[in-house]
Amino acid sequence: MNQTLPVPPPAVAAPRTTPPGRYVVLYDGLCRFCQAGARKLVALARPGALELLSYQEPGVLNQFPGVPLEACQRQLHLITPDGRVFGGVEAIVQALATRRGLGRLAYAYYLPGLRWLLDALYALIAAHRYRIMGRAATESCADGACAVHFRPSQTLPIDKK
Numbered sequence: 001m002n003q004t005l006p007v008p009p010p011a012v013a014a015p016r017t018t019p020p021g022r023y024v025v026l027y028d029g030l031c032r033f034c035q036a037g038a039r040k041l042v043a044l045a046r047p048g049a050l051e052l053l054s055y056q057e058p059g060v061l062n063q064f065p066g067v068p069l070e071a072c073q074r075q076l077h078l079i080t081p082d083g084r085v086f087g088g089v090e091a092i093v094q095a096l097a098t099r100r101g102l103g104r105l106a107y108a109y110y111l112p113g114l115r116w117l118l119d120a121l122y123a124l125i126a127a128h129r130y131r132i133m134g135r136a137a138t139e140s141c142a143d144g145a146c147a148v149h150f151r152p153s154q155t156l157p158i159d160k161k
Helices: 032-043 069-074 087-094 099-109 116-125 128-135
Strands: 021-028 050-054 077-079 086-087
Touching: 021 032, 021 087, 032 050, 032 087, 032 128, 069 099, 069 128, 077 087, 087 099, 099 116, 116 128
Parallel strands: 021 050
Antiparallel strands: 021 077, 077 086
């Protein structure tokens, strides 16, 4: 008789964490695509409303119990001033909602079917984010030689991470 081991559910963030008193965006600071997206999100949100923190920086996740590394590796997270945690497209929607006019448009995300579609698209992009723009240079890769370079005619390498 073949037995299969139960598959653990994907790591998700708790619905609440320590209230930071401000909006905090946790993003992948080693991902060029994520860096550009986070900067764009700050530009679109209410001026001065969002603080960007790379979850890759030492000690950052210690400030937010209930937001595990595994969850951050899957998607961007927004922590509201009162400690509510949103992930993925919903985090983006909530960040955009800090700006009056744009917030109303962003709430279209909650229309039936659209949320499912956008979440699926986000998950696909997030899973391949290093292939899109590569990794940011780090001390161990200061010259950028570790970055992934993609040409459409090239076969994509398998990302073991």
